[in-house]
Amino acid sequence: MSDENLSTERLPELAKEIRDLLERQRLVEQLVLKQDSLPERHDLVETLVHKQHLSRLSAKLESLHAADIARILELLPLQDRLVVWDLVKAHMDGDVLLEVSDAVRESLIDAMDTHELVAATEQLGTDEIADLAPDLPDEVVQGIYKTLNPEEREQLRIALSYPEDSVGAHMDFEMVSVREDVTVEVVLRYLRRLRELPDHTDKLFVVDREEHLRGVLPLNTLLVSDLDTEVGAIMDADPKRFSPDGEAREAAEAFERYDLISAPVLDADGVLIGRVTVAAIVDFIKDRQDIERLSQGGLRVEEDIFASVWNSLKNRGPWLGLNLITALIASRVIGLFEGAIEQLVALAALMPIVAGMGGNIGNQTITMIVRALATGQLHEQDIRNLYIKETKLALINGVFWGGMLALVTFLLYRDAALGGVMMLAVTLNFLLAAAMGVTIPVMRARFKRDPALGSSVLITAITDSGGFFIFLGLATLFLLH
Numbered sequence: 001m002s003d004e005n006l007s008t009e010r011l012p013e014l015a016k017e018i019r020d021l022l023e024r025q026r027l028v029e030q031l032v033l034k035q036d037s038l039p040e041r042h043d044l045v046e047t048l049v050h051k052q053h054l055s056r057l058s059a060k061l062e063s064l065h066a067a068d069i070a071r072i073l074e075l076l077p078l079q080d081r082l083v084v085w086d087l088v089k090a091h092m093d094g095d096v097l098l099e100v101s102d103a104v105r106e107s108l109i110d111a112m113d114t115h116e117l118v119a120a121t122e123q124l125g126t127d128e129i130a131d132l133a134p135d136l137p138d139e140v141v142q143g144i145y146k147t148l149n150p151e152e153r154e155q156l157r158i159a160l161s162y163p164e165d166s167v168g169a170h171m172d173f174e175m176v177s178v179r180e181d182v183t184v185e186v187v188l189r190y191l192r193r194l195r196e197l198p199d200h201t202d203k204l205f206v207v208d209r210e211e212h213l214r215g216v217l218p219l220n221t222l223l224v225s226d227l228d229t230e231v232g233a234i235m236d237a238d239p240k241r242f243s244p245d246g247e248a249r250e251a252a253e254a255f256e257r258y259d260l261i262s263a264p265v266l267d268a269d270g271v272l273i274g275r276v277t278v279a280a281i282v283d284f285i286k287d288r289q290d291i292e293r294l295s296q297g298g299l300r301v302e303e304d305i306f307a308s309v310w311n312s313l314k315n316r317g318p319w320l321g322l323n324l325i326t327a328l329i330a331s332r333v334i335g336l337f338e339g340a341i342e343q344l345v346a347l348a349a350l351m352p353i354v355a356g357m358g359g360n361i362g363n364q365t366i367t368m369i370v371r372a373l374a375t376g377q378l379h380e381q382d383i384r385n386l387y388i389k390e391t392k393l394a395l396i397n398g399v400f401w402g403g404m405l406a407l408v409t410f411l412l413y414r415d416a417a418l419g420g421v422m423m424l425a426v427t428l429n430f431l432l433a434a435a436m437g438v439t440i441p442v443m444r445a446r447f448k449r450d451p452a453l454g455s456s457v458l459i460t461a462i463t464d465s466g467g468f469f470i471f472l473g474l475a476t477l478f479l480l481h
Helices: 010-034 039-062 066-074 078-087 090-099 102-110 114-120 126-135 138-147 150-160 184-193 219-224 248-258 278-296 309-336 338-343 346-374 380-413 416-446 455-478
Strands: 203-207 213-218 262-266 272-277
Touching (some): 010 066, 010 078, 066 090, 090 114, 090 126, 102 126, 126 150, 138 150, 184 219, 248 262, 272 278, 338 346, 338 455, 346 380, 416 455
Antiparallel strands (some): 203 213
C-alpha cells in the first residue's frame, strides 16, 4: 500500500481493519487464558500471537504518510490509538504530532515520556517545534532547547514570541537567499550544492550584506534566463511582503488574492527574518474554520470523540449552564401569560413557530456577520448600513412569511384576529432577531472576543424569550378581554 494510492475514503476502512485486528488479538489472548495448559505455554502462545498481529499492523503503517497515520489515530479509540502509536517509527513521531488534532495530540503526548518527546522533535524545523511547544510540558521544551544550536534557539525564541494569530507565529526559517550582483550561473551552481530546496520554494530571496530584502527571484525566471545575466536585472524588486506582527488572517487573504506560494517576512528595518508559505496559510485557515465551527456550538476546544467523560463535561459545561439560564428565562416569560394560554389553547401550539423562525433569521444574520468579520470585509462605517439592510430584510420576510402563517392559522382555527396576531408577532420577532444578529457578533468583536463563540446560543435564547413575549403579549392585548 503506497502513499499515493491511499484515498481519503480508504482511511476509515483502514482504521476499521486495524480495530478488527486488535480485537482479534484480544480475543485470542482471552481464549489462551481459558485453556487448561501450563502458564508457560500461555505466555508463549500469547507472545507469538501478539508479535504476529503487531507485525501485520506495523507493515500496514510503514508505507503511510504522516498525515494518513494522524487521521487513522483520530479514528481509533484511546486504547487502540496508543497501541498503534507505539508502532509508529520514531523518526515520524514529530510529523504525526503536527498533523493530528489538538485533542488527539494531547492523548499521545500524555503517553510519552520526556526523552521520547524530545527525540520526536529531532527531525523537525524550529517553526514546527514552535507549533508543538504550547502543548508540551515545560521540562520537554527545556530539553528541546538543549538539543538546538544557538541559531536554532534564537529562531525558536522568535517564533514563540509572537501571538498565535500573527504572521510571525506561522513563519518558516528555511529559505534560500542570494545577492543581486551575482550571475544566474553562480546561483545555479549554488543551488546544485544544496542537498534539497526547502518545501514550497517557488522563489529565491535577494538580500544585501546586511540581509535587507532587495527583491525576489522566481525559479521559473531563473531557469529561463541567460547564464551571464545578473540577478538584479531579472528579480522582482517589489514583491508582496509581510510583517511578523501582521495578522495571519490578512496574510491568508493576500495569499488567496495573489496566488502566492511563499512570501518574505521582514522586521521593522526591512531585514529578512523568515518567510510564510502556502502550507502554513492552509493550516491556519483550517484551524480558524474548526474554531468557528466549534464556537457556533458553544464549544471552547476541539473534543476527541473518544475523550473521557470528565474532559467532555469540562468542554461542554459552561454553555450548557448558560443555556439552562436562558431556558429558565423563557419559561418565566411563558409563566407570565399562563392565564392567556388557558383561555386560548391555540397559543401553546403556535408560539414555538414564532420563536423557531426568529431563531433561524438570527442565525442566518450571525453567520453572515461572523464571516464578514473574519475576512475583514466589515468595517465600523458599514455597521449602520448593515442594520438598515437587515431591518428591511426582516420586515419583508416578516410580512411575507407572517402572512403565510396567518393564512394557515386562519384555515386551522377559523380566527382572523389570531392570524393577524401571528403575522405581527412573526414580523416583530424577525426584526428583533435581525437587530441582535448584527449586535451580538459586532459587540463581541469590539471587545476583542471571538464573535462566533456562543453567538448561536445567545441569539436562540433572545429569539425564544422575545418571541414568546411578543406573541403572548399581542394575544393578550388583542384577543383576550
